[in-house]
Amino acid sequence: MDFRPGRFIGILIGVVVILGIGVYGPVTLLAPLPAVHAEVLSPANPAADAKPPTLPAEGASAVIAVGETKPFAVAGTADAVPIAGIAKVIAALVTIDEKPLAVGKAGDKITITTPDYAAYIDYSKEGARTLPVFRGEKWTEQQVLQAVLLGSSNNHADTLVRWAFGSVDAYVEAANTWLAKNGMKSTTVADATGLSGDTVGTASDAAMLGVLLSEQPTLHDILSQPATALVNARGVENTTDFFSDLGVFGISRSFTDPAGVCYLFTKTIGEGDAAVTVSGAFIRQPDYETLASGIEAFAASAEESAAPVDVIAKSTAYVHFRAPWGAQADGVTGKAVTRSAWKSGSSSTKVDFEDFSTKSEGAVVGHVRVGDGDASVALKLSKPIRDPGLGWRLMNPIPMVQSLIESQTSGTETAEK
Structure with missing residues (x-):
């Protein structure tokens, strides 16, 4: 059979298209969504202006x-x-x-x-x-x-x-x-x-x-x-x-x-x-x-x-979440923790949160802790972060592929522990 360059190129393109469709579709449609980006916020500390007691100037x-x-x-x-x-x-x-x-x-x-x-x-x-x-x-x-x-x-x-x-x-x-x-x-x-x-x-x-x-x-x-x-x-x-x-x-x-x-x-x-x-x-x-x-x-x-103050304030955002597809929400406290202003002065606030892609409104996404964790308040999502749908997945293959790779790597690391 005579070699025909045009025919070979056409077959090659066809194979690439078929393989692309066979891989691109499953990856973008079935891979896990990438995790949201989390930014820890620094809300005002109600105890920051607490006055210390009067102590002697001498000695x-x-x-x-x-x-x-x-x-x-x-x-x-x-x-x-x-x-x-x-x-x-x-x-x-x-x-x-x-x-x-x-x-x-x-x-x-x-x-x-x-x-x-x-x-x-x-x-x-x-x-x-x-x-x-x-x-x-x-x-x-x-x-x-x-x-x-x-x-x-x-x-x-x-x-x-x-x-x-x-x-x-x-x-x-x-x-x-x-x-x-x-x-x-x-x-x-x-x-x-x-x-x-x-x-x-x-x-x-x-x-x-x-x-x-x-x-x-x-x-x-x-x-x-x-x-x-x-x-x-x-x-x-x-x-x-x-x-x-x-x-x-x-x-x-x-x-x-x-x-x-x-x-x-x-x-x-x-x-x-x-x-x-x-x-x-x-x-x-x-x-x-x-x-x-x-x-x-x-x-x-x-x-x-020494009046009591809220060392963790109620309805306050401690983390801001932003999804790659534009959805945004805050991790908000549902209650306050009250302490003497003096005691709160030596207590730092620590925030921890979990990785996630989608969650419903009100879902627990982390905690705010005072000091060494002797007091803790759950952070709840202020708004839902929903799946962006098939259109976004198909139009954004790179983050989908990265998410797939990261999920596989994470699974391998977990298995090795």
């Missing part, structure tokens, strides 16, 4: 919401400075980790040794806070903790850690390890009492100690009690119970020459679901009068500036 201070790990308000120096009797809070927390004690229980009996009695005599001569002890008498763990926390007794702080760790030096090593483990790396103890100027910490770390104590039921219960008669009818003056008329719960109030006046406390702001408890540390206050005015200013500003 160092910080306030942390219980349940959080970072302060939402700080003032003064951020350096580590002497912390006076706040060191005794560390001693109590570290000891109760080592020697657990249930709420209301007396615990083990601790015999007063010669070094314990000698510490009482030495601290008394120095004019430091003490409670009397005698060689050979026995105190329970609960009673020693009462003396340390309520009475800020320096000799009892040494007695407590010697009993729990064998020596003050062994306690210092254990306490510094405990502080680092609990994220307070800017705080270092050199003793159990805080009389040493080498026992230092930041206001932020100190406020975190208040959070930890508020969450420790036995120690919190001890501080909640009035002055208590101890062994041999010796009472302990509650050195922490100041400003209770302002709703302040005292944890430690102390003074040393290197540290000045130091106060560690908690306070609950607001009511109901919007209530938040905060831990505050005021360090290096020049005198008790300045501390008092600082606490009063803080308490007043707390009530004014």
